[in-house]
Amino acid sequence: MKNKFIQILSIPFFLALLPLFYFQHRLLENYAPSLFPDFLKLSILYSGILILIAGLFSLYLRNFSKASLAAIVLMAADFFYSSVQDLLANITGSSVLSKYSILLPVFFITILLIIRSIKKSTKDFSSVCRYVNLLLLILIVIDIVQVLQSKQRFQSRLKNTAIPYSQFTKCDTCSRPDIFLLVVDEYAGNQELKDIFNSDNTILDSSLNQRGFHTVKYSSSNYNSTVYSMGSFFSMNYLAGLNEKLTENYKDILFCRELINNNAFTKYLQSAMGYEIYNFSFFDFGDQRRVVQNILTTNTNILAGNTLFHKLNYTFGARLVSRKKIEKIKLTELVDNQKIETLLKESLDVDNRKPKFVYAHFNMPHWPYFFDSAGIQTPVDSLTETYKTNKKAYIQYLKYSNNKILNLIDEIKQKSKNPPVIMLISDHGFRQLPPDTDKKYYFMNLNSIFLPSGKYATFYDGMSNVNLLRAYLKHQFNQSWPMLPDSSIFIKD
Structure with missing residues (x-):
């Protein structure tokens, strides 16, 4: 019985265990329920790749155990190259030794030497296979325990941020207008446009005012990053549990996505008030998948971006594709905006009997600045990283917007059977600013709303995004949450 167990344990299960461990650990580092399908998909995909590589190596090494160990050495280099790179940079305090030109040849030579020694060895590698299998199994079990703990912390964090659906009250006597x-x-607020760009945008305010809109003066976003801002907006609360350094990171990004995906506001509209939900954005939204x-x-x-393959593809991939392909990539967000508009x-x-809630998120006047104010398209060659800080181009694209x-x-107003509610906001202000710029400008945004009733008493000057839905729900559906203090939190890149 013991011999049979040892024999089974000598089978190179690590061809599947290594990818499982790696992607499970990435899941642990950035836990969110939405990662599970991709975690499983990538674990299976990379296991298949490893088995294929082992099969190819077996043609050269004439021994499947040796071939499997050679394959796992190659895959380990792919998985852990970035960790070694970061470690060297931290130890030396310099990026010299961690440069591709130095570290890649070292990795390549090391892999060749290991594979060569495996080939030349007359040793039975069964014990090595058993050791690697056991090691990975132990690490996987440890990570499973930690993933379960991360799940509890994630749920607690959601509870501390999101307003629960149970706190919403149904209003049978309230009107149910379409909401856009x-x-x-x-989109920068007027004060930022005036101070930073020396530009007057009151023409938009006047045009909106003529259409019955109320534009909130001195409005601001609560965060200077899109996913943070929209997570806070839809949860109608400030974000709990952000990392202490307030740096943008995958864990917080995924948390914000979860807040958007499962927000109680749209659940209330759909379940209690009978709304049809339309999601035209790059966020998943309840049962509505993102459209771009x-x-x-x-x-x-998020899960595989640290592998050597993905790093090399990101760094050098543009040199290997055609000019036409590069142009297509640069125009992706233009195509996305056109799709959302359509x-x-x-x-x-x-035409249905249900009222609508329509969420459309346009990536404009955000970079890339595709058009000038007259609608003339910017040449693709001009859409470089340095063009991102071109203030004149931003203002031109803002006027186009x-x-x-x-x-x-x-x-919207023309085709709506009944007067709709229209909320026009930006998630934050213009961000391509010099480091010494006052941080207040990052949050100056656009906040304008049209209500069929024309009653705007709850929409006060200085309102920030976190309170917009609170104010609207109080006005439209008699909800009674207090306004939160208006403040802004700067997230570092």
Whole structure:
């Protein structure tokens, strides 16, 4: 019996265990329920790749145990290259030794020497296979315990931030107008435009005022990062448990996504008030999947972004693709904006008996600045990283955005059977600023609302995003939450 157990344990299960451990550990570092499907998918995918590599090595080494160990050495280099790179940088206090030009050849030579020694060895590698299997199993069990603890902390954090659905009260006598939430990303407030850009944008305020809107003076966002700002907005609360250094990180990003995905506001509209929910954004939203993808923070990138393959692809990939492909990538957000605009307009033609809540999130006038004020498209070659700080280009794109916004508002009001509610906000102000700029400018934003009743008493000057839905729910559905103190929290990149 003992011999049989030892024999089984000598099978190179580590071909599956190593990917399982690696991606489980990445899950632990950045825990969120939304990562589980991608964790399973990547674990299976990389296990298959490892088995394939071991099969190819077996043609050279003529022994599957040797081939499996050679394969795991290669995959370990892929998985842990970034950790070694960071460790060297921390130890030496310099990035010289951790440069690709130095570290990659060292890794490559080391791998070749290990594989060569495996090939030349006449040793039976069964004991090594058993050791690696047991080690990975122990590490996986330890991580499972920690993942369960992370789950509890995550749930506690949600509880401390999100207003529970049970605190909403149904209002049978309240009217149920269509609600349109239009978010224009990185749209700077009037004071920032005046102080930083020497630009007057009162033409938008006047145009909105002519259309019956109330624009909140001195409005601000609560966070200077989109996902943080929208997580706080939909949960109608400040974010609990942010890391002490207030730096942007995957753990907090995933937490904010969860707040958006399972927010009680839209659940209340849908379940208690009978609304149909339309989500035209890059966030998942209850049972409504995102319609466009934020490339840099996909779940796959969060889990696998530290592998050597992904690092090399990110650093050097652009040199290996065609100019046409690069242009297509640069224009991705333009295509996304056009798609969201099309979907929004299509939703206006949907004729059903249910009221609508429509969330459309436009990545404008956020970088890239695709158009000037006259609608002339910026040459793709100009859309470089250095162009991001071009203030003139930002103002031109902002003026273009103004025309888009006003045209959409006019179409919404024209096609709505009954006067709708329209909320027009930005998630934060313009952020491409010199480091010594007063942080207050990062939060100066746009906040304007149209109510069929024309009663705007609850929408006070200086209101921040966290209180907008609180004020609206009090006005429209007789909810009774107090306003929170208006403050802003700076998140470092």
